[in-house]
Amino acid sequence: MILNRKNLKFEIDFDFILIAVTSSLKDYRICYLINKYLNFNFTKIDDLKLDIGPLNGSILFSLYHHNWESTETDFYFIGNKGSEGYLVPEMREADYFILIKNYIDDDDLEAMIYNLNKITEIVAAVKIDPKKIKSRENLLF
Numbered sequence: 106m107i108l109n110r111k112n113l114k115f116e117i118d119f120d121f122i123l124i125a126v127t128s129s130l131k132d133y134r135i136c137y138l139i140n141k142y143l144n145f146n147f148t149k150i151d152d153l154k155l156d157i158g159p160l161n162g163s164i165l166f167s168l169y170h171h172n173w174e175s176t177e178t179d180f181y182f183i184g185n186k187g188s189e190g191y192l193v194p195e196m197r198e199a200d201y202f203i204l205i206k207n208y209i210d211d212d213d214l215e216a217m218i219y220n221l222n223k224i225t226e227i228v229a230a231v232k233i234d235p236k237k238i239k240s241r242e243n244l245l246f
Contacts, residue, residue, distance in 0.1 A: 121206045123235050123244065124218060125199035127228040132167045132184050135201060138224050139182070143217065147171045147182050155243055157190070164189045179206040183244075192243050196233075203230075204244060 128135050136147040147169040154163050167184035181204040185192050193199065203221075205214075214232070221230035235241050 121204050121235065121244070122209065122214065123233045123238075124203040124205070124221070124230055125196060125233050126201040126203060126221065126230050127198060128200055128226055129228075130226050132169070132182070132201065135226070136169050136182055138226060139221070142224055143220050145171045145180065147180070153183060153192075155187075155192070157240075157243060162189065164192075166192050176209070177207050178209050180204070181206070193238055193240050195239050202233075202244070 126135070130138075133149070136149075139145050140147055148171070150168050150170045152165040153168045154165055156163050164187040166187040169182035171180040171182075172178070173180075181202075183192060183202045183204060185196065185199050185201060191197055192202070209217075218230050218232060221227055235244060238244075
């Protein structure tokens with residue numbers, strides 16, 4: 106008897122844009138500056154809870170949200186350092202991430218990164234390719 110076998114390959118689609126932000130300020134202070142200089146309205150929402158800690162313990166990460174209603178684009182400001190570890194351990198130099206879901210125009214994205222880098226309290230804001238991050242699954246929520 107011959108059995109037909111089919112292998113199902115599942116690849117997660119990382120359809121978001123990721124910006125790494127480096128700053129020594131607290132999350133609420135950076136969000137205040139981004140809101141002020143970029144005309145955003147980041148508001149604090151429930152912390153991101155991931156079971157990636159030691160012995161599958163939960164780690165909490167600071168999380169803020171902003172939405173552009175005209176294009177239905179969601180912006181999430183996430184702390185990289187959580188209660189017991191890092192969201193993206195291989196990028197310890199990044200203090201925060203801005204995750205952009207749905208559509209954003211390339212010109213708007215470039216202007217956003219440019220304006221983030223103009224804020225003196227932000228050391229650097231750089232676009233990161235999520236496919237090159239080893240622990241990229243932590244960014245899916």
